[in-house]
Amino acid sequence: MTSPPPSIRIRPSILYFGTPVLLITSRNPDGGTNITPMSSAWALADRVVLGLTGGGQGLANLEREREAVLNVAAPALWSAIEAIARATGRDPVPAWKSEVGYRHVPDKFAAAGLTPCASTQVKPPRIAECPLQLEARVVEVRRRDLAAWRADAGHFAVVETEVVAVHAHADVVVPGSDHVDPTRFDPLLYVFRHYVAGGERLGRTFKAEV
Ligand SMILES: Cc1cc2nc3c(=O)[nH]c(=O)nc-3n(C[C@H](O)[C@H](O)[C@H](O)COP(=O)(O)O)c2cc1C
Secondary structure, three states: OOOOOOOOOOOOOOOOOOEEOEEEEEEOOOOOEEEEEEOOEEEEOOEEEEEEEOOOHHHHHHHHHOEEEEEEOOHHHHHHHHHOOOEEOOOOOOHHHHOOOOEEOOOHHHHHOOOEEOOOOOOOOEEOOOOEEEEEEEEEEEEEEOOOOOOOOOEEEEEEEEEEEEEEOHHHEOOOOOOEOOOOOOOOEEEOOEEEOOOOOOOOOOOOOO
16 A cells, blocks of 8 residues: 555635535425425434534424425436525525525425425425435434634534435335445535535445345
């Protein structure tokens, strides 16, 4: 193995080192559906933990309705996601967001050209185009102050969810099983604010079941 390159100390403005893009569908107060693109998420056992900045419609919906669908995006969806990247379901748009060009979009399904389909355990619909759709209930919402990082930043919330139903496109499921096929499931990744796809399969861990 060649020797590793030297490291230099840096102060990056973001730490988004690469996580899958989720589209959270949640129910608005008027019964409509909001879509929140996000990527600060991780899974352990039957839980998925989400990081959401304060002031968003998705977070307000999760706190009120206590349920959502976590739709895992595919690479082909990146431009549909970018079409709603500067949108919020919140009306009025928070000042810090309108200053950087965000606008209120009440129907993000239409704006992104995505298709809703009914869920089985929760009220918000799933997104048909997403290869993996996790119906989830909110277990706990913890608020975290961001003032130590940036005086005007407000807060973010750590939202712990329990996944209660999983749906997957048939072509990413190992036939006749409950396993997602890692050789065919290809999540869209968000890496330092770029959309990235096509992770090369290098090998399996000793715990892999397929
Ligand atoms: C690819 C992508 C990833 C994002 N990741 C997050 C995230 O992890 N947490 C977050 O709070 N916002 C994230 N955002 C920003 C939200 O989508 C944005 O604040 C949006 O206005 C929220 O919509 P809502 O107010 O309708 O919920 C991300 C946006 C994009 C396009």
